[in-house]
Amino acid sequence: MSKPPFRAGQVAVLGRPNVGKSTLVNALVGAKVSIVSSRPQTTRHRLLGIASFPHGQLLLVDTPGIHREQGKASSSAMHRWMNRAARGALEGVDAALLVIEAGRWDDEDALAHDALREAGVPVVLAVNQVDRIKDKAALLPFLAQVSAGRDFAAVHPVSALKRKGLEALVDDLLRLMPEQPALYAEDEITDRSQRFLAGELVREQLMRQLGAELPYATTVEIEQFVEEPGKHGPLLRIGAVVWVERDGQKAIVIGKGGARLREIGSRAREQMERLFGCKVFLQTWVRVREGWSDDEAALRTLGYHD
Template sequence: MLDENEQNGSYRSGYVALVGRPNAGKSTLLNRLVGEKIAAVSNKPQTTRHQIQGVITKPEGQIVLVDTPGVHQPGYLLNRRMMAAVHDALDGVDLVVLMRDASVSTGNGDRFVLDLVKQSGKPALLVLNKTDKVQDKSQLLPLLEWYGQQYDWRAFVPLSARRGENVEALVAEIIKHLPEGEPLFAEDEFTDQSVRAMVAEIVREKILRTTGEEIPYVTAVVTEKYEQERADFAHIYCAIFVERASQKKIVIGKGAERLKEVGTSARHDIERLVGHRVYLELFVRVQENWRNSERALDEIGIKKQR
């Protein structure tokens, strides 16, 4: 017998929330499926701070994939807004994808994420990511068994977001479970993020990648000015916020080495994104306790949900 959603070949479209613990690989998958770097990726937890939508358009359907911050215990106002973004995403979508790093063991964090999905009551798929790190694939079986007992998943999809292995199977599975409907966005629209926001995200990614443990949490980036001087050249000014003068020193580095490194690699990615040369200027600003400031978070673009 055919599944109710497979009875005809009509077009399907809808919103899909991508949720999971920090570091599961959600943003890696988003970027991979959209084919552009729209979300920062790093090995530091809490990389993603707000919802980022990516549009994936196929002949059979269109997916608006909503990347969300990794689920964690909120400490600062920043973290509360991050978690509100997760709840808001779960509320607003047709389907949920829970992504799990298959190479680590199950912990309380996983139970917490699972509970959020259960509470949403939405149709959901389970993705086991980082299969490239799992030598013996039979190791996935206990995980699948455990998750299988917890919720009525529409499908299980093991994949490697980094290598792009089996990601098309996920796309097909998602489309199969979306409602019938017209495309929600034009084919050339691939995200809801502005160029300014993507530029800031790229700069922040480079900071996350070049600094150690503490700096990622206290750093935010805002594109303050974007001057399109010619069709093929833009002058961009980004402000990097930290909370203390000592952190400013670290971000700048000895002889400004670190800031130069961040600037060079960010410029490279930004030029690829916008398709022409850019001049990127970075400033580091100290703004005490921005993570607990409503106003600073508004300015930085980490929105309060509804």
């Protein structure tokens, strides 16, 4: 029996905020390349997750969720930039993966689906978080409902968190890819630098530690990223600045006696050491830059490039 041809290509991963896109990308890649929290706007940048398999390679373009503009806050420069990043991820891809939450389809899901339909690429539907559905009998009518009148190349109920249903999903995605050799080395997991990933890991802890206290007024800039020889292998010396928009927000991030900032730094450092495979010395500071999230020029200087 002949060996199936090797296939490789790009897949845009789209969906409304907080349906588990980044968790799914991490599960397929087999490593943490996208940060995860329960807060909207966790993913702000387009990021490539490289998932390599014996029979193919998927370049998964993780994107911010597509937001419907409603009111002043959602029309800020940051929101406009994230929508551009999400829609721009569709350029040049071979297929798209629409991720929705099991048991729920709303206007933002429809918005993401419409963006994919306009792009004219095959769309696979991943119905995520099926592990949360207690009544499994209700799942089939839901799948029929969301599929009606929509031309999906395949529909897959999955649990990214539990890593269930992913093998069949990968097979169907690879079938949509062109026959060609791998585009990245087998041990590569993302197109982003360690410096970028370090900033994202600090921002992940901000989202997790602050919860609803400081929704979206923070970003992270890596000022120092130096590799030095250490006693037991390389040491990364990293300096991270947390930018906020007001003095009151700075106090919230620092916390009483600096306790919250220390906790954010400690947890981010642990994640960095796990991802980079070496010791990390991390220093964090908090600075104020008024109105940065609604200033296109400020966004560019802080790494938000189209």
